[in-house]
Amino acid sequence: MRTADSILIPLVDAGCLNGLRASALGSRYRFWRDEDGMRHVFSVYGPENAPSYPDAIAVVARRTPAGSIAMWAGPTGPAAEQAARRLDGDEIHIHVLGEQAAPALRRLLARSTQAPRAAGTEPQRPARPEPKPVLEPVSTLHRRAA
Known part of the structure; x- marks a missing residue:
């Protein structure tokens, strides 16, 4: 399984903090890349001692030789602990949203906390922003005008 194989969870393991890799703190933090390509730093906890925060997202992860795989994402606290037990997760990674x-x-957090839907109904997907137009260099524009 590759680190990009997180089933249904749109997060990809983006490694640890390079500056702390060799220190004791290196294993305490992990980067995850979201579906928009942004990297976010998460604190790493054992499944039995992860704290609960009101405005944070938890990721239950399993360690593999290729890196961490996100198995579940949702609110911190009892829900994350239950998911870690149910999925045999090695760690709970937490990012405070701010x-x-x-x-x-x-x-991702909103999807995990929505009430269950009736069978056969599709979830509402948020609208994606329109792609930005590609701008040509000024030198190209001058050549075309001539």
Whole structure:
């Protein structure tokens, strides 16, 4: 299994903090890349001692030789602990969202806390921003005008 194989969880293991790799703190932090390509630093805890925060996202992860694999994402606290036990997760990674939280992490947390849907109904997906137009260099524009 590759680190990009996180089933249904749009997070990819982006490694540890390079500056702390050799120190005791190196294993305490992990980067995850969200579906928008942004990297976020998470604190790493054992499944039995992860704290609970009101505005944070937890990721239950399993360690593999290729890196960590996200198996579940949702709120911190009892839900994360139950998911870690149920999925035999090795660690719980926690990211406190704060005031300027990344939209992809907010969406992921919102999906995990939604009430179950009736059978056959599709979830509402948030609208994706329109792609930005590609701008040509000024030198190209001058050549075309001539």
